[in-house]
Amino acid sequence: AHGGATDLWGGVWTAADINAANFGAALASIKAGTAGGARTVSVDHMSISVDYTLPPPTVLSINLASTNPTNPNTSVDWTVTFDQSVTGVDAADFLLVPGGSVTGASITGVTGSGTTWTVTANTGSGTGTLGLNLVDDDTIAAGALKLGGTGAGNGNFTGQVYTVEAPMTCITD
Secondary structure, eight states: OOOOSSOOOOOOOOOOHHSTTOOOOOOOOOOOOOOOOOOOOOOEEEEOOOOOEEEOOOOOEEEOOSSSOOSOEEEEEEEESSSSSSSSOOOGGEEEEEEETTTTOOEEEEEETTTTEEEEEOOOOOSSSEEEEEEEOOOOTTEETTTTTTSSSTTTEEEEEEOOOOOOOOOOO
């Protein structure tokens, strides 16, 4: 029998533990007592297997990537950042949230790859606010791992909000 109560068999290790310079295995052989002749211990090879499960991907941020628009019907961008490389990101994964009198806003494009994506939208008409939320429908994934884990809605994320202002109009009499 090998190992003891203080060994890390079946323990929970972090990536830092596995990547540490002192991570490895040791093999020792002890001859019990002084009786008998010399003993030879030979080891052909030793291997270490580490099984791990990655956590599901998550959204780190949805940040403004344009300045606040001063005209209606302006194009604005948000930068969406995930904690790991994902696929399956498209316009159906996002919801524009208008406030005030903003109407007619629409997503016009989603570009990017890996961990960084850009969502572009037209601000529509009116003044107020326009936000972007990610609505998890389990189409965004990192390999087989669904955003937030399997199940719609568990990866939802609320993004930053633009202030949409109408241009100033001067009227002289």
